[in-house]
Amino acid sequence: MAKLFFENRVLTVTDEETVLDGLLRHGVAVPSGCRSGVCQSCVMKAVDRTPPEAAQTGLRDNLKERGFFLACQWRPDGDVAIALPEQEVLRRFTLPVTGRDDLSPAVVRLRLAVDPAFHYRAGQFINVYRDDGLVRSYSLSSTPVLDSELELHVQKVEGGRVSRWLREEVVVGDHLTVSEPLGDLCYRSGVRERNLLLIGTGTGLGPLYGIAREALESGHHGAIHLYHGSGFPEGLYLRDVLQHLAGDFPNFHYWPSVSRVDSGIPGVRRGRAAALAMAEHPDLRGWLVYLCGHPEMVAATRRTAFLAGARLGDIRADPFIVNAAPEATPA
Amino acid sequence: MNQSLYERIGGDAAIDAAVEIFYRRVLADDRINRFFEGVDMERQAAKQKAFLKFAFGGPNNYTGKDMREGHAHLVKQGLNDSHFDAVMENLAATLKELNVPDELIQEAAAIAESTRNDVLGR
Numbered sequence: 186m187a188k189l190f191f192e193n194r195v196l197t198v199t200d201e202e203t204v205l206d207g208l209l210r211h212g213v214a215v216p217s218g219c220r221s222g223v224c225q226s227c228v229m230k231a232v233d234r235t236p237p238e239a240a241q242t243g244l245r246d247n248l249k250e251r252g253f254f255l256a257c258q259w260r261p262d263g264d265v266a267i268a269l270p271e272q273e274v275l276r277r278f279t280l281p282v283t284g285r286d287d288l289s290p291a292v293v294r295l296r297l298a299v300d301p302a303f304h305y306r307a308g309q310f311i312n313v314y315r316d317d318g319l320v321r322s323y324s325l326s327s328t329p330v331l332d333s334e335l336e337l338h339v340q341k342v343e344g345g346r347v348s349r350w351l352r353e354e355v356v357v358g359d360h361l362t363v364s365e366p367l368g369d370l371c372y373r374s375g376v377r378e379r380n381l382l383l384i385g386t387g388t389g390l391g392p393l394y395g396i397a398r399e400a401l402e403s404g405h406h407g408a409i410h411l412y413h414g415s416g417f418p419e420g421l422y423l424r425d426v427l428q429h430l431a432g433d434f435p436n437f438h439y440w441p442s443v444s445r446v447d448s449g450i451p452g453v454r455r456g457r458a459a460a461l462a463m464a465e466h467p468d469l470r471g472w473l474v475y476l477c478g479h480p481e482m483v484a485a486t487r488r489t490a491f492l493a494g495a496r497l498g499d500i501r502a503d504p505f506i507v508n509a510a511p512e513a514t515p516a
Numbered sequence: 517m518n519q520s521l522y523e524r525i526g527g528d529a530a531i532d533a534a535v536e537i538f539y540r541r542v543l544a545d546d547r548i549n550r551f552f553e554g555v556d557m558e559r560q561a562a563k564q565k566a567f568l569k570f571a572f573g574g575p576n577n578y579t580g581k582d583m584r585e586g587h588a589h590l591v592k593q594g595l596n597d598s599h600f601d602a603v604m605e606n607l608a609a610t611l612k613e614l615n616v617p618d619e620l621i622q623e624a625a626a627i628a629e630s631t632r633n634d635v636l637g638r
Contacts, residue, residue: 497536
């Protein structure tokens with residue numbers, strides 16, 4: 186049991202509750218998104234104590250020093266005074282929607298105009314903020330070295346309020362409020378000769394597609410192997426584009442696969458993307474590994490890739506967390 | 517001036533090299549890898565780093581109480597001497613792989629060994 190001192194209230198949280206859980210249970214309308222320590226929507230400030238490092242992952246150093254933390258990542262072991270940040274911790278941009286098309290029955294591509302102050306790298310993600318306070322994170326699949334606009338791939342999610350809104354209601358000409366780019370799933374400088382292993386499931390393909398194109402456009406010499414997996418053939422998208430890319434660049438290899446049925450499509454194998462990738466690359470010493478998509482695939486493959494010799498710091502991952510967050514119950 | 521074991525082994529650079537090797541060994545060791553299940557890998561690597569720094573006599577903030585509290589939940593899951601021995605074995609093998617001289621390996625092992633009772637909650 187611990188007490189939270191927030192504004193002029195004293196709220197108790199149980200041992201199992203995070204700061205966020207406790208606040209929501211007491212009806213405090215604190216912003217939140219993924220509730221998994223990634224999107225930074227629930228960032229707050231600890232006024233009288235230093236939060237544990239585990240609750241500060243991903244925050245900029247100056248914010249860490251000032252006691253900012255992610256409310257969904259802290260189970261306090263003692264009383265703590267907390268406050269909402271005085272201003273938005275993440276910079277926001279309002280960007281017009283300039284394009285919308287269907288890449289597959291389940292994936293909609295949205296294009297947004299870039300703002301000159303928006304500096305990103307392929308593979309990063311943004312938070313999309315709806316007017317009613319809902320926040321969800323989406324990866325960028327564009328790359329600034331090739332694309333004049335931002336590109337998002339929006340998967341159809343059963344019961345997903347933001348995905349439904351983006352897929353069915355947002356039209357060209359609307360404006361979306363988004364955050365500055367986040368995340369470290371990026372192509373780095375100085376790695377042109379290294380081999381890249383990219384493994385994605387579902388719309389995890391998006392950021393990997395951006396990274397692969399950015400790498401190739403930057404003159405990447407090492408091998409790039411992109412494994413894309415889905416349960417069914419309908420989940421594979423951008424197949425033609427990726428096949429053309431493989432045709433244009435001899436060091437780029439595209440390996441689509443389908444896990445639940447035989448695809449019936451030449452070149453599309455049966456199997457899970459990560460399993461195929463690990464079987465075909467048992468020695469990953471010196472490789473850079475990028476994992477994107479299903480959280481279980483990401484966690485398991487990070488471990489397998491590490492055991493196969495990849496350095497921990499060379500394995501970058503973006504788990505796509507699907508999280509139906511409960512609304513705050515009014516006090 | 518006498519160099520500390522930590523400095524003689526190679527300081528932070530040696531620790532960084534050792535962590536990768538040590539962590540890989542531990543995860544591949546079926547006697548003990550279950551105690552490392554489900555823990556965020558980067559957080560776990562940071563703990564390994566702190567442990568290795570400690571074992572090399574480097575500056576650290578560990579107390580006997582930290583070791584006790586940090587491992588109490590594992591003791592509940594059955595952590596015992598055999599597991600501690602297995603970790604010690606992996607530590608020695610790691611240092612050997614990094615060509616650390618035997619005398620320094622013994623010194624590091626002795627420091628790690630001194631935590632046995634705290635780690636096992638005795």
